[in-house]
Amino acid sequence: MKTLLALGTAALVLSSAAASAKTYSISLNGHCDVITLDVKKTLVAGSDDADCEAGFGGGLIGKVKNFGDAIVAGVQFSAKAGDQFVFEISWPLATGGSWNLYETSDGVTLTEVETGTYTVDSGGAYVAHGTTPVTAALHR
Numbered sequence: 757m758k759t760l761l762a763l764g765t766a767a768l769v770l771s772s773a774a775a776s777a778k779t780y781s782i783s784l785n786g787h788c789d790v791i792t793l794d795v796k797k798t799l800v801a802g803s804d805d806a807d808c809e810a811g812f813g814g815g816l817i818g819k820v821k822n823f824g825d826a827i828v829a830g831v832q833f834s835a836k837a838g839d840q841f842v843f844e845i846s847w848p849l850a851t852g853g854s855w856n857l858y859e860t861s862d863g864v865t866l867t868e869v870e871t872g873t874y875t876v877d878s879g880g881a882y883v884a885h886g887t888t889p890v891t892a893a894l895h896r
Contacts, residue, residue: 780849781877787886790877793827793849800827809889810834817847823856836891842866851875857890869894 780793788808794801798818804811815829823844831841839861846853853876857869870893877883 782845782849782874783877783883783885784855784890785873785875785885787872787888787890787892788884789886789890790884800829802829802831804831804833804889805884808884809891811841813841813843815843820844833889833891835889836894839894841869841891845874849874849876857893859894 777794777796780795781790782793783790788805790805790808791802792805795817798816799814800817801814802812811831811833813829813831815827817825817827820826820828823846825847827843827845827847829843829845831843833839833841836859839859840863842858842860844856844858846855852873854871855874856871858866859869860866870890872890875883875885
């Protein structure tokens with residue numbers, strides 16, 4: 757009986773933790789990237805719209821010196837295999853908020869690729885605000 761009660765309690769805790777996640781959709785202005793973010797307290801997982809450029813990543817919400825509160829997440833883009841990207845997105849999410857994208861291909865040098873603003877898409881609508889992916893700014 758105690759085992760059954762413990763399993764029931766564990767299931768309840770796990771289901772309420774999953775339910776506490778909030779999903780956001782943001783479009784990077786000037787780009788076709790539409791990013792879906794799942795936020796659980798300070799943990800963030802996200803993916804880019806595969807119709808633009810398939811990518812995924814994860815990170816944390818915290819305070820960044822000279823930027824403020826932000827989502828900071830490592831990202832992989834399938835079209836840029838071998839490169840590691842870091843997104844810095846202003847938090848809380850609000851239309852007109854800023855973002856920065858950095859890239860490294862050697863783990864030694866982190867280079868700013870591009871900066872911009874984003875639009876928070878309401879009602880789960882995926883609206884691209886441009887035609888090129890954000891990684892197109894990366895010249896090699």
